[in-house]
Amino acid sequence: MAPRTRRMAFPKVLIERDTDSEQSSSSDDEDELEEEDEGPPSESEPEPEEEDSTKNGYGERIEEDLSLKKKGKAPITISLKKVCKVCKKPGHEAGFKGATYIDCPMKPCFLCKMPGHTTMTCPHRVAIEHGVIPAPRASTHNTVEYVLQRQLRPRILPIKPAYVIPDQVCCAVIRYHSRRVTCLEFHPTKNNILLSGDKKGQVGVWDFDKVHERMVYQNIHTCIVNNMRFKSTNDGMVYAASSDGTISSTDLETGISSSLMNLNPNGWQGPSNWRMLYGMDINSEKGVVLVADNFGFLYMVDTRSNSKIGEAILIHKKGSKVVGLHCNPVQPELLLSCGNDHFARIWDMRQLKAGSSLSDLAHKRVVNSAYFSPLSGSKILTTSQDNRLRIWDSIFGNLDSPSREIVHSHDFNRHLTPFRAEWDPKDPTESLAVIGRYISENYNGAALHPIDFIDISTGQLVAEVMDPNITTISPVNKLHPRDDILASGSSRSLFIWRPKEKSEPVEKKDESKIIICGGSMKKRKGKFGGESDDDSEDDGCVSKGKNFQFKKAGSKSAPRPRKVNK
DNA sequence: AGTCGATGGATCC
């Protein structure tokens, strides 16, 4: 190593670092400024104006004392002060403290998006009920609407039955998919079959009663499976719409798949030409598969002849994604669409053409999903990226504004499958919906993201279900059409929940109900891993559950000791 | 335990 010379002329550099903020925060989380700082007093005042040039890559601020430097020999003081990783300002820190997330106070509330408070004190979080923003028009003076509402009223049961909440994990497939789960679908007649699609284009078929019987079809699509629907005339066949631009039709027994439509027959011609299919539904009355793409167009395919019907129709803003399609369960001519142009729209199938929507339901952000209510088809529930669920109580009424807005945390994150509030298809009052929650709560020392059951007629949070082992967010959820079962997709894993009394909880060391699958499975050390030396996990679907033990929340080795800010 | 990266939407110009 070459000897170093010439260091005498260079001023000495001192690096100051904040002391452990955990200790200092025990007193208070006010600006902890080091008293032992020998720098000039002016420096200790954090000035908001100097930002970018003095910031290093770790969100710490480097201050050079230029006045001292001018004097020549005096040391340069580099102070690594802790700054907020969100707003880059000193004096506070955002992030996890243990299992509790501390918001940046400089930003609007992460939950309701209003300024002036954080999620900690947000009324929509503190209250038992999620916040409900009532409709601006309390009553209607429209006679027609009044009559229609009266007609509908007899269908609504006066007394709500008690909700049955599936709140306990009864079995799980861990790392079932090799990428995150993007959609779920229960089999229309076989009660124990769950279909799942993933970001890679694979489709899984899981018999969750037999737990170990599962299959992943890998060659159906080449990228994201956005929606799946069973063929109405043959429940052994399933359609899927994918970002590869195709609709697939797959025989679930054999896995043999054919393409119903391909919007990219010439392969990759650049991003401005690549068409992706998102929203999809089946109009069984007409025998038509409806799909919509990322450029705002709707396509229809006849399921009998497997041929495209007519030309594509622009149903949302040109160039914007249409992420959801839903056919009305009662009135087959009604179609609901939603997308990135911040609208959900109602259409009459008999007069489908650009600009001819019956109604445009405005939202403040992208609309992730829009569904008619499952039984009467007369309500609409939408999930928007502005952290609000919106409900229109009657499609026959005034649709200018929603009947209710419910604040709920389901932010957009590009690494998560978009959240969609889903109806409980069994609820005769059509008021129960399920949706995963983005922000976590500190449950016995673990930061968990529950799955929320919301009474959309009141905004009340009926139940929040979580499991200490599910530390990832569960954006994909589906309630069983007949049984009290909830299926969740969380990252690459699938979970089946049942009501407590009915399920045999997996905590009882019944590891046969936990299946670990996945090609690149590695041994886990520490909290989940035994010291088991199973290298047999590599072949794809080995179902031992050896590596996975359920632990009680709050136990020493509770999962997700998130990033602890020390 | 820390770092990295994939990559969607909003916003600004």
Place this chain on the structure above:
DNA sequence: TGGATCCCCTCGAC
């Protein structure tokens, strides 16, 4: 309309 840039609770790999 299009490119650049930013971005708050991800998640899994290395």
